[in-house]
Every structure is written in C-alpha cells, then in structure tokens.
Amino acid sequence: MANESIIEVKDLRVGYDDKIVLDGISFDVKRGEIFVVLGGSGSGKSTLLRALIGLIEPQKGEILINGRDIVSAFGSEREEIYRSFGVMYQNGALWGSMTVMENLTLALEEFTNLPRDAMEIICEMKLRLVGLEGIGNLMPSELSGGMRKRVAIARAMVMDPEIIFLDEPSAGLDPINSAGLDELILHLSREFGITFVVVTHELESVFTIADEAVMLDSRVKRIVARGKPKDLRDRCDDPWVRQFFHRLANLDSM
Secondary structure (H helix, E strand, O other): OOOOEEEEEEEEEEOOOOOOEEEEEEEEEEOOEEEEEEEEOOOOOHHHHHOOOOOOOOOOEEEEEEOOOOOOOOHHHHHHHOEEEEOOOOOOOOOOOOHHHHHHHHHHHHHHHHHHHHHHHHHHHHHHHHOOOOOOOOOHHHHHHHHHHHHHHHHHOOOOOOOEEEEEOOOOOOHHHHHHHHHHHHHHHHOOOOOEEEEOOOOOHHHHHOOOOEEEOOOOEEEHHHHOOHHHHOOOOOOHHHHHHHOOOOOHHH
C-alpha cells in the first residue's frame, strides 16, 4: 500500500550503561522507499542501526516493524520479525573459512527444511541478482571489496525479506564500485519493492539513492533534520546541517 509505514520508531532512547547516545528518536519508513540515516562521526548512526535490528535493547521506546514491536517481542514472534529483514554489515561479515555458497546457505539451513540442491538454486539466483553469477565456489579472500559487498547483499536477500539494512555500503570502495553499488540498490528497490534503510555518510551516494533522509547530531543526541537530501542541502536552516551537506570545514566559512 502506497505511503504505508513498514517501520515506526517512537521516542527511542539508546545508550550503553550510563551513557545516553540517542534520546527522543522518532521517525517512520515508508514501504518500498530507500531511507538514509546520516550524521557525523559519533552521532549514533551505528547505535541506531543496532537497535533497529535487535542487537541492543533500547532503554525506552518502540521499534515497530510491520506493526510489531521488536523491543517487546519474544520467542517465535521475535524470530518472525527477524526473518522479515536482512542485514549487510559494513565489512560484509562473510565467514572467511566458508565458500560464498556456504555463506549464503547458512540462513536457509537454519530456518528452512529445503533440500540442499534447492538451497543452492535459491542462492545462485540471489548471486545473479547482484551480478555475481557462478562464483559460489570461491572463498571471500578471492573476492574484491566490491564483490564482497555484493555477496553480503545477496546473503541479506536469501530469505526474501521485505527490508534490508545496509551499514556503510560504500565504505572502502573506489568511486566506480561505489556507483555500481548505488545502481544495484536502486534496481533492487525498483524491481522488487524492497525497503532499504541505509546508514552512510557518503554524500554522493545519498543524493543518488535516497528517497528520504534523517540527520543525527551527537550534541543533542537526536534527529535535527529530515527530508529529501537536496532539500536538506538547499533549504534547511540548521547551520550544522548546511555545514555537513556543503562539506565546510567550519561555520565561519558559510
């Protein structure tokens, strides 16, 4: 359904022990959009991502995925929520001792009763979708950085999730591979209606892929701006947001 929220974050507070990293975070992500989380170093982008995928427990608030709160869900309900999304971590997080195919089949082995040949067919299809058909027998060490990122996206897709979370997908890539990854994300979003939540600080990628963006600020521990990237760059009144988007070294230069 158009404009339907697939993720709703309500009054979230996240921290480590006594240190509050984010407080009062609220936003929603529409089904099928590419939603980007921006911010400077230490702004809480990675912390927010960990909360969204259930790796850390918020101190307060709700995270609704398809209307179900991952914070309060337990047992089979939480497992169902986990199966509705996939994750691509910043470094790919592929198991170095396993082949590409073995990396991709892990989730299918854990959560399905499919025969091995069916699992491999599914995984080969996912590799084809990311432009890497026929590399299943290779080891991660035999892949370039860009290929490892694509394999990680294929692995995130293997259970056919509605949502994929991407942690700094362009980090460490040259401009050509970064642009190719942006095009892949756009293709998967348009062709399959996958909702993407992308944590990044790569402005060129942001302007290429993002339907909507929020910006975090460590000074206030919350969202200071939300909108389309070009609107944030050209129309936002917040000096720090303008500094970020215009890549200015200090506010005096504005």
